[in-house]
Amino acid sequence: MAWGRATAAGTLPHVATIERPTVEIERPANPEHGDLSSNLAMKLARPCRMAPLRIAEALAAELAADAGRPGSIIGAVTVAAPGFLNVRLADVALADVVGAVLAQPAVWGHVPAETPHRVNVEFVSANPTGPLHIGNARGAFVGDLLCRVLEAAGHSVTREYYFNDFGAQVRNLGASVVAIRRGEPLPEEAYRGAYVGDLASEIPDDVWSAAEVAGADPVMIVGQWASERVRAGIEASLAHLGVRFDVWKSEGSLYRDGWVARAVERLEAAGALFQEDGALWFRSTAFGDDKNRVVRKSNGDWTYFGSDIGYVVEKFSRGFDQLIYIWGADHHGTVARLRNAATAMGYDREAVQMILMAWVRFIRDGVEVSMSKRSGEFITLDELLAEIGVDAARWFFAARGHTSGIDFDIELAKKQSAENPVYYVQYAHARIASILRKAAEAGLAPGAAVGPAALTGALTGAPEAALVRALARFPEIVEDAAAAEETHGITAFATELATEFHAFYRDARVVDPAEPERSAARLSIVRATQLTLAGALGLLGISAPEAM
């Protein structure tokens, strides 16, 4: 706007549309540079053939005129070398933020999406052949955190768990359980964890008698029972983490319900399939893959890839417009083929997205802990959570990007969980709760009796302004997190806000019966801070305690 007026007024030369840079506004790292800043003048220097500093001054003059008008959110405008345009927000704008938080706490931090999506997020998806172990932890947390952020950003999200309920692994589990039940030696490929013995002793009578009927397939019957039993255990473990799935999808159902056949039809119609050596192949190289991929083996069995393409069709048939897969780094070889198949079937390639997580190496006493279900040497997720706690574990994974490998030293994590920054944030929340209780005893309360004028007055003091400036960033933090599909921005924000609050607490007496008006204003700000902390913690699935 200011740019347009400056051009119209002749202070800036006209710039051809094609040369116009996009207007970028960002939040400066250094608070002395104001609340918002723009590099527009530097971008305009070349097309305008003017020194960036002079352009910035022209734009600043126009913005300063705005600042004079009543109700303007612009407080002050300054120019800094080599041509930054810095804007400080007016107190009124900050008071509005506090008012908005207090008026509608439930929606604070929820930002409407420009185009809301129906998103399917599939994660964990460990086969139910044993309890979840700590190697599954990252996927569970990263997936759930992503879902929470997407929901806050206005999208509708379905959490989905995909599991194999037939085939070799289930037979294997069945064979292991049957062997123990019968007191026979374990087969070569058996699962050997203690849970297998537990399963053997828990087989219900009706299942066991069905398995022993002449001509029955005891391994499959017991395997399917055991697999469902294990799956239910996994569901319970995830519930302890605060992760709840909307859909549990069995791989077998994709065949029974014809989804794989439909996928093959689509690929056939697109001319993307061919026969060779008795197998059915997808021509993935036509889409840039380095080799073609088998869909159905020469022995007639479908590959995992076959299941995967059927699943894509099934998911889109439910009306999703975005599919997100949370996979381990070892799956990156399968990304291209699945996206290629989706493209070939006529879906938008960009709507099929994989998030690959780097590996977590678990270390105990300097030695990497093996994670083999076959050998039974693994640490379960339940055991880990019992040691370090859900809040600390959630924070640990939320605060890190998923692209970096992590060495997770179990002893160190136990020791450090006591120093986890999550407690710093929770402490700030609890401390505010305590202040509000004290205020209530003194007959003081936030909000109600305080008009915008009182708030504005309070904000002219430095401690209030700094705190409100900090909490006002929350919606933009959520927006950024959703766009980046990362949550460490939220942990960083929560830590900064807690720091800002502790500084405020040091400098500003909140509960002071001698000054009821100022107390009420400060209580409003403190209450808004508490709601913001609770909102940020809630986004991470972490509790916000009233007392610690």
Next chain:
RNA sequence: GCGCCCGUAGCUCAGUGGAUAGAGCAUCUGACUUCGGAUCAGAGGGUCGGGGGUUCGAGUCCCUCCGGGCGCGCCA
């Protein structure tokens, strides 16, 4: 060999092409007898793996080399 990811403070990690590269932990020095000291104030600690390039500006983009992880089955 080819492909993807990673390399930032002693440690664990942030850092959508912008201003003096940040935070927590660890280390060191301090703090008001009033609202919770799980707090606060301050200090030390960096050739952003090396080298080129792109531009007003590079930890960020491009090339290359070094180091690490992971993949390259009609396995699951």
